[in-house]
Amino acid sequence: MNTECPLPVAEDETVRLGHGSGGELTQRLLRDYIYPHFDNPWIAQGHDSATLPLTNEQLVFSTDSFVITPLFFPGGDIGELAIYGTVNDLAMSGARPRYLSCSLILEEGLSMQTLARVMSSMGKAAAASGVQLVTGDTKVVEKGKGDGLYINTAGIGSVEHGLSIGAHSILPGDLILISGDIGRHGMAVMAKRESLEFEGPLLSDCAPLHEPILALLDAEISVHCLRDLTRGGLATALVELAETGSQQFYVREDDIAICEPVLGACEMLGLDPLYVANEGRFVAFVPAQQAERALAVLAQFSVTANSRVIGAVADGRTPQVILQNSLGCERLLDRLAGEQLPRIC
Amino acid sequence: MNTECPLPVAEDETVRLGHGSGGELTQRLLRDYIYPHFDNPWIAQGHDSATLPLTNEQLVFSTDSFVITPLFFPGGDIGELAIYGTVNDLAMSGARPRYLSCSLILEEGLSMQTLARVMSSMGKAAAASGVQLVTGDTKVVEKGKGDGLYINTAGIGSVEHGLSIGAHSILPGDLILISGDIGRHGMAVMAKRESLEFEGPLLSDCAPLHEPILALLDAEISVHCLRDLTRGGLATALVELAETGSQQFYVREDDIAICEPVLGACEMLGLDPLYVANEGRFVAFVPAQQAERALAVLAQFSVTANSRVIGAVADGRTPQVILQNSLGCERLLDRLAGEQLPRIC
Numbered sequence: 001m002n003t004e005c006p007l008p009v010a011e012d013e014t015v016r017l018g019h020g021s022g023g024e025l026t027q028r029l030l031r032d033y034i035y036p037h038f039d040n041p042w043i044a045q046g047h048d049s050a051t052l053p054l055t056n057e058q059l060v061f062s063t064d065s066f067v068i069t070p071l072f073f074p075g076g077d078i079g080e081l082a083i084y085g086t087v088n089d090l091a092m093s094g095a096r097p098r099y100l101s102c103s104l105i106l107e108e109g110l111s112m113q114t115l116a117r118v119m120s121s122m123g124k125a126a127a128a129s130g131v132q133l134v135t136g137d138t139k140v141v142e143k144g145k146g147d148g149l150y151i152n153t154a155g156i157g158s159v160e161h162g163l164s165i166g167a168h169s170i171l172p173g174d175l176i177l178i179s180g181d182i183g184r185h186g187m188a189v190m191a192k193r194e195s196l197e198f199e200g201p202l203l204s205d206c207a208p209l210h211e212p213i214l215a216l217l218d219a220e221i222s223v224h225c226l227r228d229l230t231r232g233g234l235a236t237a238l239v240e241l242a243e244t245g246s247q248q249f250y251v252r253e254d255d256i257a258i259c260e261p262v263l264g265a266c267e268m269l270g271l272d273p274l275y276v277a278n279e280g281r282f283v284a285f286v287p288a289q290q291a292e293r294a295l296a297v298l299a300q301f302s303v304t305a306n307s308r309v310i311g312a313v314a315d316g317r318t319p320q321v322i323l324q325n326s327l328g329c330e331r332l333l334d335r336l337a338g339e340q341l342p343r344i345c
Numbered sequence: 346m347n348t349e350c351p352l353p354v355a356e357d358e359t360v361r362l363g364h365g366s367g368g369e370l371t372q373r374l375l376r377d378y379i380y381p382h383f384d385n386p387w388i389a390q391g392h393d394s395a396t397l398p399l400t401n402e403q404l405v406f407s408t409d410s411f412v413i414t415p416l417f418f419p420g421g422d423i424g425e426l427a428i429y430g431t432v433n434d435l436a437m438s439g440a441r442p443r444y445l446s447c448s449l450i451l452e453e454g455l456s457m458q459t460l461a462r463v464m465s466s467m468g469k470a471a472a473a474s475g476v477q478l479v480t481g482d483t484k485v486v487e488k489g490k491g492d493g494l495y496i497n498t499a500g501i502g503s504v505e506h507g508l509s510i511g512a513h514s515i516l517p518g519d520l521i522l523i524s525g526d527i528g529r530h531g532m533a534v535m536a537k538r539e540s541l542e543f544e545g546p547l548l549s550d551c552a553p554l555h556e557p558i559l560a561l562l563d564a565e566i567s568v569h570c571l572r573d574l575t576r577g578g579l580a581t582a583l584v585e586l587a588e589t590g591s592q593q594f595y596v597r598e599d600d601i602a603i604c605e606p607v608l609g610a611c612e613m614l615g616l617d618p619l620y621v622a623n624e625g626r627f628v629a630f631v632p633a634q635q636a637e638r639a640l641a642v643l644a645q646f647s648v649t650a651n652s653r654v655i656g657a658v659a660d661g662r663t664p665q666v667i668l669q670n671s672l673g674c675e676r677l678l679d680r681l682a683g684e685q686l687p688r689i690c
Binding site: 023058 | 361362363365366367368369370372395397403404405406407408409410411412444446447448449450479480481482484485486487489490491492495497499501575576577581620680681682683685687688
């Protein structure tokens with residue numbers, strides 16, 4: 001969490017409707033609060049759009065809106081999430097994240113100090129991810145028509161590999177790798193919301209994932225599919241991939257790592273950690289004979305240091321995800337009908 | 346305004362928090378309400394991102410969030426606005442609009458019929474603009490934390506010309522062309538909000554502008570700068586361009602067309618039409634010797650049929666916009682400090 005604020009902001013300064021006017025107040029908002037955090041030649045042009053060089057023939061395009069509450073949580077904030085979320089969506093196509101847009105919906109009365117903290121955090125996260133934030137938009141809605149601030153980012157990445165990464169490329173025999181333990185983001189946010197206290201720290205796993213992914217591709221691992229485990233968690237991601245790719249997955253429950261504080265919080269709140277959101281975890285489907293080499297690559301990055309194999313793609317014809325526990329009992333994973341944790345990202 | 350709804354939607358069906366879960370309800374929302382309106386190979390893949398071909402070396406990237414109230418207004422709705430707004434931002438760089446993303450922030454309790462109407466409208470507007478909506482995101486916030494729905498679109502366009510279009514390219518001697526009369530969008534929305542009635546229809550000018558712009562470029566007009574006249578209207582756009590380009594503009598008030606209903610509404614509400622938002626109007630800066638040919642090109646398109654010259658770039662050193670009336674009196678145009686019309690787009 002970035003708590004420092006690089007600009008001297010009066011404590012009682014808040015967002016006014018006029019900040020959304022497109023006039024003088026909007027200009028001041030951009031100049032004082034937004035541009036200082038994103039220093040690149042495109043945003044400085046002050047156009048409504050950015051003209052960008054990209055010599056590749058394929059590009060990847062993605063977008064996400066972020067409505068998380070609270071705005072600041074253990075291990076991160078909405079600003080980091082807005083950068084890493086879109087960076088990760090691009091990375092899951094094997095793309096190198098390049099350019100981001102940022103659109104803010106501010107609620108009248110939002111403290112300028114809060115905005116300054118979030119923008120500072122976005123600036124640092126963009127720099128850490130090697131992306132340039134090149135264009136944006138700011139709107140203001142009346143008090144009671146928003147919730148502090150909502151952030152949309154869209155992103156463009158360049159494709160530097162010849163693979164077709166996606167559910168359609170998953171094959172029987174593929175092993176399923178996971179990049180670390182699950183449930184931290186969702187439970188860190190819930191703990192903050194519900195003012196729960198645990199033994200030991202419980203921080204969100206919120207992090208950019210493009211570096212280990214690009215390293216897998218550099219190492220010529222034939223990655224068949226990648227998916228980050230955001231809303232709906234591991235279970236939802238696997239069910240979606242099984243259905244989209246028309247494949248049957250076996251997953252061993254004991255191989256899915258869950259840290260003590262997450263287990264404790266899930267128990268207390270009656271939640272299934274398999275469905276809890278992550279913001280820095282992914283699954284990768286790779287040919288079995290390359291799995292060991294893939295794990296060796298992932299081990300080099302702290303964010304994926306605890307990667308392991310959790311299952312495999314079977315020959316079965318029914319698209320489904322079968323979870324096996326240590327006693328050999330099996331159960332089918334399903335999508336949740338509704339929502340465990342609203343506004344978790 | 347698209348009032349027809351292509352899907353049978355129960356009248357009392359509304360958005361629930363679970364529609365934002367990423368689970369089964371989200372899938373149903375996408376399948377029933379969103380995908381049917383955007384039929385292309387990318388959105389059908391159901392990834393979090395779209396991998397796109399684009400062989401050009403330069404691309405243009407833009408984004409806007411739309412928070413207009415009411416959602417439906419005379420001459421358009423938030424869905425059309427969300428497509429045309431980003432299409433026009435791309436067009437103002439002289440780019441051909443190609444791909445759009447769409448991110449929805451839905452308020453719990455929003456009527457599914459409303460959502461269906463807006464999505465149908467977006468689908469038609471995308472088709473009319475020749476763009477593909479290829480990726481998106483959906484979030485749901487609790488009742489009282491939004492206002493029905495907010496839409497973000499981001500867009501990618503391809504650059505097929507060698508010009509450098511922008512405020513920095515404006516030169517003394519350039520003529521300033523406007524593509525039609527001003528103030529329709531802002532006053533149509535205000536009339537709806539305030540339940541005002543006028544003699545004769547007052548419809549928003551909301552429309553895509555890429556075709557006449559691309560025709561100007563095809564005709565080899567050396568367009569120096571383009572700007573659509575959205576929030577803040579003609580006056581704000583000109584002041585911004587004068588300051589960014591460090592140029593002095595003279596504009597003749599009598600040459601700026603304003604229709605009777607807009608004049609009447611502005612008078613009634615005490616608003617200056619020069620600052621009222623448009624969603625289908627732009628200014629173009631072109632070399633004087635090409636102005637007549639440019640007007641002939643614009644005359645071929647109904648949306649720009651009433652284009653005319655309203656002023657010129659002077660030799661003066663002070664970046665400013667000087668408005669001359671029919672008596673020869675001059676006044677300086679300025680940015681508004683705050684906002685005339687909140688949530689107009």
